[in-house]
Amino acid sequence: MRIATWNVNSAKQRLPRLLPWLEERRPDVVCLQETKLSDAAFFDLFMGPLTQLGYEVAHHGQGGFNGVALLSRVGLVDVEHNFPGQPDYLGATESRAISATCAGVRIHSLYVPNGRDVASDHYAYKLEWLDALAEAVAAGPADVALCGDMNVAPADADVFDPAAYVGHTHVTGPERARIAAFGLVDVVRARWPEPERVFSYWDYRAGMFHQDLGMRIDLVLASQPVADRVAAAWVDRAARKGKLPSDHAPVIVDLDEAPDGDIGPVVPPPSNPRRGARTRLPQSRD
DNA sequence: ATGGTTGGCTACCAA
Secondary structure: OEEEEEEOOOHHHHHHHHHHHHHHHOOOEEEEEOOOOOHHHHHHHHHHHHHHOOOEEEEEOOOOOOOEEEEEOOOOEEEEEOOOOOOOEOOEOOOOEEEEEEOOEEEEEEEOOOOOOOOOHHHHHHHHHHHHHHHHHHOOOOOEEEEEEOOOOOOHHHEOOHHHHOOOOOOOHHHHHHHHHOOOEEHHHHHOOOOOOOOOEOOOHHHOOOOOOOEOOEEEEEOHHHHOOEEEEEEOHHHHOOOOOOOEOOEEEEEOOOOOOOOOOOOOOOOOOOOOOOOOOOOOOO
């Protein structure tokens, strides 16, 4: 099963890139963030083409800002908007979280608050939001993956220059402590150990992508039973290239089939190659 | 030039 997560920075603007990308990468489960659309607008634009591609679709949006979605062709059940205890901002619940069970895994598509500035109320909101999420996830199923724009670089190796971020959000101790406190496996970092530099976001400004001055803030955090099934985990850097890209690249994670557990002897597969076998890691180094 | 871009929305704010 292939899971992908992508902050698209406006699903409407990304439509001409998103559909060909789905056909190329063929993810089974897709988590989208920053759709910036109402549910009605998302369904108007995407329901036809996504159904054509075989996806069930769930969207939680408010129009203009935020907005998250889940697409799946391996089942999409028990869809939940927001999470229990999710804090409000300025008196409103923002559309930053949606979850569903897909092929037995509880998948969360998350757009964590940016935090803006360490002195701002948005930063306090970010920390509260992550605390509440940890509590909700701990009370949920054991097979879980948090996917999305976490707006935290977990370690210094996840920013192009730690010195450039001193005093800024995304790299502070309290933010990193929240990511660690989930007690989950950062599956891309597990596959690309330090000091490998793997970024998922490059600011639009100042030619940052061209110079590879980025951050790794889009994460897939998986519980151990799910992490044990990871066959490949990488950032699809190619999707950040070319005309009118998002400022984020997708993260792609391939899982082997779930072990059958104690439901009896495993039936040997037929002679054709097993689906879900290890894929190569196509990330280029240009 | 003291973010140089992009996107939402239409005067700026957010990232």
